[in-house]
């Protein structure tokens with residue numbers, strides 16, 4: 001069951017509107033949704049200017065919509081492959097845990 005529509009996604013992407021490295025505004029066509037869940041989206045965003053890529057988890061909780069972004073050197077299809085290799089269905093949640101525990105460089109915590 002879906003509780004959140006595209007507006008939830010749009011709200012989350014407001015936190016990810018600019019490239020963290022060069023501050024260039026992201027082009028919507030460079031945003032790819034890798035995985036979609038009831039309360040979270042995993043997206044891959046490629047910067048048009050410096051070509052750095054960010055994988056962002058946009059999720060909703062009691063406090064509203066949040067997003068966590070990680071710099072990556074994977075292309076979006078590679079992220080998808082890596083995700084498909086993960087055992088278990090909660091890989092998005094797993095990424096969130098990694099973000100929360102700070103095992104990877106946290107760029108954006110809104």
Ligand SMILES: [Zn+2]
Nearest residue numbers: 019022047050
């Ligand atoms: Zn950039």
